[in-house]
Amino acid sequence: MIQIDVRVTKPYTPFPPPQPLSKIDKELESGEYFAKEAERRQKKSEKHQVKLDKNTEVSLQRKKEKREKEFIPPIEKQSNLKQKPTTTIDDTSKLIKNVKKKLKRLQAD
Template identity: 60%
Template sequence: MLLQAIEILTGCYILVQGNTVAAMGSFKGLKQVRKIVEDCIKNIKHPVYHIKELLIKRELAKNPALATESWDRFLPNFKKKNVKQKKPNTKEKKQYTPFPPPQQPSKIDLELESGEYFMSDKKKSAKKWQEKLDKQSEKSEEKKRKREAAFVPPKVRFSFCVFIYVSVGFSFSCRVTKSCYLFQENTAGLSESAKSTNDNEIADITKSLKKKA
């Protein structure tokens, strides 16, 4: 269906065989076909969007008033979405050398270098046993250090806790003293207000008695 639509709009005959596209037609139509094929291969734009653009251009070409104007405002703008694509495996090629790599020393060569080749079987077994004991002693020492590290008292944490305790106690004592002082002030204010109310009541009673007399 897509091929037929492109053939009708471009006026070209298109044949697809595998990864090859062959087209035959006018110069203008071949340019349009080439652009459609290249955008499709490079995954830039789907052929459907090109077909929509060609349909719009075909309708605009019929209007002679728009012959001298640009058609960009009439054409749709398709935004490409950022789709994750597989990254190609770019492995670094090693530099070619015609010479083979150097031969690795064999077990016998290593024994000749260390002098174990000329040792007796008893000495070899004794040496292996000694190496095994050394490894075991190293591992046991590491385990012992880890166990002892758990029982070491943390000095920094202890001092920090003491500081927090002292600061909290100080703030608590300050709050208590402030609250007591405020309570005393409130009680003093209440006693003064009670005295003033009593004096006012006595003055009112004396005034009323004088009026009656």
């Protein structure tokens, strides 16, 4: 099959998009333009303090996670050695009989 590329044309707009607001325009809208210098500094320092608090919380949490990661025990590999079979009552009775037989043989010799 032959694929045909279809181009979708955008509608023609005779006017350019509106320009973004300048720094002064934003300050006029928020009322900061008429604020006193001390108020501006105070507001700026509050924003900075909030940012610092957030960064310290994140860094403390990372340090805590790193410390906790050290306390997680490593996964131990299972050894390939076979475990000794546990002796049951029947096995012990057989062992006792065998020992008695060997003692009799040794005493007879």
